[in-house]
Amino acid sequence: MIRFDYARPADVSEAVRAGSGEHAAFLAGGTNLVDVMKENVARPLQVVDINRLPLTDIEAREDGGLRLGALVTNAATAYDPRVQQRYPLLASAILAGASPQLRNAATNGGNLNQRTRCYYFYDVDTPCNKRNPGEGCGAIGGVNRIHAILGASDQCIATHPSDMCVALAALEAHVQVTGPDGDRAIAFSDYHRLPGDEPWRDNTLRSGELVTAIDLPAENFSTHYTYLKLRDRLSYAFALVSVAVALRLSEDGRIEVARIALGGVAHKPWRVPAAESLLQGEQPGERVFQAAAHAITEGAVGQGQNSFKIELARRAVVRALGQAAAGTPQSQTDKRIA
Amino acid sequence: MNPAVTLDRTSGRRVAAEPIASLTLRLTVNGEERVLQVEPWTTLLDLLRDKLDLTGTKKGCDHGQCGACTVLIDGRRINACLKLAVTLEGQEVTTIEGLGQPGNLHPLQAAFIEHDAFQCGYCTPGQICSAQGLINEGHARNRADVREQMSGNICRCGAYTNIADAVLEVLEQGKQP
Numbered sequence: 001m002i003r004f005d006y007a008r009p010a011d012v013s014e015a016v017r018a019g020s021g022e023h024a025a026f027l028a029g030g031t032n033l034v035d036v037m038k039e040n041v042a043r044p045l046q047v048v049d050i051n052r053l054p055l056t057d058i059e060a061r062e063d064g065g066l067r068l069g070a071l072v073t074n075a076a077t078a079y080d081p082r083v084q085q086r087y088p089l090l091a092s093a094i095l096a097g098a099s100p101q102l103r104n105a106a107t108n109g110g111n112l113n114q115r116t117r118c119y120y121f122y123d124v125d126t127p128c129n130k131r132n133p134g135e136g137c138g139a140i141g142g143v144n145r146i147h148a149i150l151g152a153s154d155q156c157i158a159t160h161p162s163d164m165c166v167a168l169a170a171l172e173a174h175v176q177v178t179g180p181d182g183d184r185a186i187a188f189s190d191y192h193r194l195p196g197d198e199p200w201r202d203n204t205l206r207s208g209e210l211v212t213a214i215d216l217p218a219e220n221f222s223t224h225y226t227y228l229k230l231r232d233r234l235s236y237a238f239a240l241v242s243v244a245v246a247l248r249l250s251e252d253g254r255i256e257v258a259r260i261a262l263g264g265v266a267h268k269p270w271r272v273p274a275a276e277s278l279l280q281g282e283q284p285g286e287r288v289f290q291a292a293a294h295a296i297t298e299g300a301v302g303q304g305q306n307s308f309k310i311e312l313a314r315r316a317v318v319r320a321l322g323q324a325a326a327g328t329p330q331s332q333t334d335k336r337i338a
Numbered sequence: 339m340n341p342a343v344t345l346d347r348t349s350g351r352r353v354a355a356e357p358i359a360s361l362t363l364r365l366t367v368n369g370e371e372r373v374l375q376v377e378p379w380t381t382l383l384d385l386l387r388d389k390l391d392l393t394g395t396k397k398g399c400d401h402g403q404c405g406a407c408t409v410l411i412d413g414r415r416i417n418a419c420l421k422l423a424v425t426l427e428g429q430e431v432t433t434i435e436g437l438g439q440p441g442n443l444h445p446l447q448a449a450f451i452e453h454d455a456f457q458c459g460y461c462t463p464g465q466i467c468s469a470q471g472l473i474n475e476g477h478a479r480n481r482a483d484v485r486e487q488m489s490g491n492i493c494r495c496g497a498y499t500n501i502a503d504a505v506l507e508v509l510e511q512g513k514q515p
Contacts, residue, residue: 001379001381002352002379003352003379004378004379005378006361006378006424008424008425008427023345027422027425030420030421030422030425031402031417031420034381034420034421034422035401035402035420037379038400038401043352045344045345045352047378047422049422049424049425051425075414075475079477098490099405099489099490099491100415100468100471100472100475100487100489100490101402101405101408101415101416101417101468101471101490102402102416102417102420102490104411104414104415104416104471105416105417105420105421234489235486235489236489236490236492332486333482333483333486334482
């Protein structure tokens with residue numbers, strides 16, 4: 001592996017100071033950063049180990065929500081009783097991802113900031129605009145079965161690989177960050193970005209900013225939700241398409257609030273408010289589910305090998321809406337799709 | 339603080355102003371307290387195999403995709419290949435050598451033999467450490483849970499059915515009073 005300077009700050013302000021260098025990287029669980037360092041994809045000169053920072057708690061918030069510390073592991077988050085009971089969509093999405101070993105090491109902040117698993121991004125012998133701006137994109141016209149069908153640009157068709165983030169998008173979480181210019185909260189839909197002509201920027205963090213927590217709002221959709229993940233093998237694989245659905249139903253069974261987020265299809269969890277509002281006030285049913293599925297995939301473009309994802313995403317949305325409306329969420333143990 | 343490593347803009351090479359000192363790392367390995375000198379880029383896997391001669395932990399993919407390097411940190415399983423050793427200051431590592439020894443097999447080792455749960459054996463130390471982690475973590479209740487929660491360990495020989503049998507047997511023995 002490459003050589004680097006190592007620092008282990010004891011408090012957040014010290015970490016921000018140490019992390020504000022041009023070639024510094026924050027290290028938490030290491031499950032992604034250490035991997036991309038081994039591949040020579042990330043080449044930090046200073047590694048700032050943030051594992052000793054006091055960001056390891058899950059706390060109730062005054063507004064009825066929950067604050068997830070950035071350094072709480074994905075496993076500790078998914079198995080926390082408050083998360084399991086009140087935010088089962090989030091627990092389900094986390095447990096759909098990676099492996100127990102990885103979830104025991106990976107942190108909440110790190111999950112947000114993990115890099116794409118695009119083969120070309122990982123292979124330094126091939127061109128990649130995300131890794132080396134201006135070099136070109138090997139995936140366009142190349143091997144692109146796992147790549148984006150929505151929101152891509154002519155410079156990058158990579159996807160964001162997280163499952164957790166798809167649920168956080170549907171729950172409308174906020175990301176708390178701190179940095180050289182102080183603290184701020186970023187709405188989840190504004191945290192990750194589309195590649196555009198700056199594909200090297202995965203998110204809207206400013207230089208030196210550190211994620212300190214993820215805030216979940218009080219509305220938790222604990223009754224009508226599902227996380228449906230479709231992939232090439234049933235476990236320990238990234239999504240080809242995934243769907244997080246959260247619904248609030250009225251007493252007469254109509255949809256009052258609908259949230260739909262797609263994973264595996266874009267550079268960020270994909271939401272289309274217009275698709276969600278098509279469901280508002282409607283009785284759950286195939287016709288409105290189909291309408292929403294077409295609206296959320298409007299403008300989808302296949303790249304050849306991944307073109308199947310467009311129809312797969314539509315069918316997954318319809319199935320996930322049905323699961324959520326019925327109150328029968330997808331099991332992450334028994335992978336049969338009900 | 340002047341960084342010890344800088345980038346030479348013309349050559350693109352990394353330049354160390356001075357040799358980066360190894361760091362002192364205090365670690366409990368299989369119950370024994372160790373004080374080690376470790377370079378910051380050394381993974382726990384390389385430390386175990388190359389410096390401590392604990393070669394039971396295997397290097398498969400070295401990228402967190404196979405589970406052959408699974409060890410326990412404070413009782414929880416992780417991939418040793420993706421963990422920089424210096425980040426584990428003060429923690430407790432358990433490897434396959436700490437679970438059982440020749441003549442003193444761990445119940446999981448005995449069950450793997452009994453159920454013929456390996457062929458080439460390369461993934462087996464990781465499988466057994468992972469299974470111990472699964473039992474410690476306490477989220478598996480049945481065979482479907484065991485299969486899903488052992489999915490971080492790949493077996494290219496395909497001994498999965500027997501691995502699940504062995505793990506389930508030890509898990510259920512543990513439930514008995």
